[in-house]
Amino acid sequence: MKPKNFNERCYSLLKKVPKGKVTTYKSLAKALGSKAYRTVGNAMNKNPYGALGRAGGSPQKSELVPCHRVVCSDGKVGGFAAGTPIKIKLLKSEDVDVLNGKINLKKYLFKFN
DNA sequence: CTAATGACATTTG
DNA sequence: ACAAATGCCATTA
Structure with missing residues (x-):
């Protein structure tokens, strides 16, 4: 495995994000x-x-690194390797309310700093 | 080492 | 408010 320090840092922080909460790429960086x-x-x-690749199922791999969080x-869901709708579906399954492909950061935004 | 890429962010039209 | 253009930065080829 290559070092990829930066990536591993991202994953580590991402794992710290509690369920039902989301973080932004900016805050993460x-x-x-x-x-x-x-x-x-x-x-x-x-x-x-991996990007789960399964919607509304049992995202076991997502427990390692909740990329969908x-x-x-701007509150937009952004993108997803398996498809944006999949990401939204996963977030909704995590008690996160998504409206018009947007998330209420005022409620669900979890910041590290 | 240099060039190209991208699951973004910010500013402008 | 929405769409397009520009800027940023680590990773990969």
Whole structure:
């Protein structure tokens, strides 16, 4: 396995995010001490834990790294390797209310700093 | 080492 | 408010 330090940091922080809460790529990168919001998203895309690929099922792998709990700073769900609708579905399953593909950060945004 | 990529963010139209 | 353009930064080829 390659070091990929940055990615592993992202995963570690992501694991700290409690269920029913979401974080933004920006906050995540900031917590890492960088502004590489893009790199964070890139890390998830290539994420070794896979992007679930199953909706409304039993996302066991998501327990390792809840990639679906990462959203845009604007409150938009953002993207997902398996498909945005899948991500939304997963979030709803986590007691997160998603309206029009947007999330109420005022309620569900969990910040590290 | 240099170039290209992208699950974003911010500013402008 | 929405859409397009520009900027950022680590990873990968």
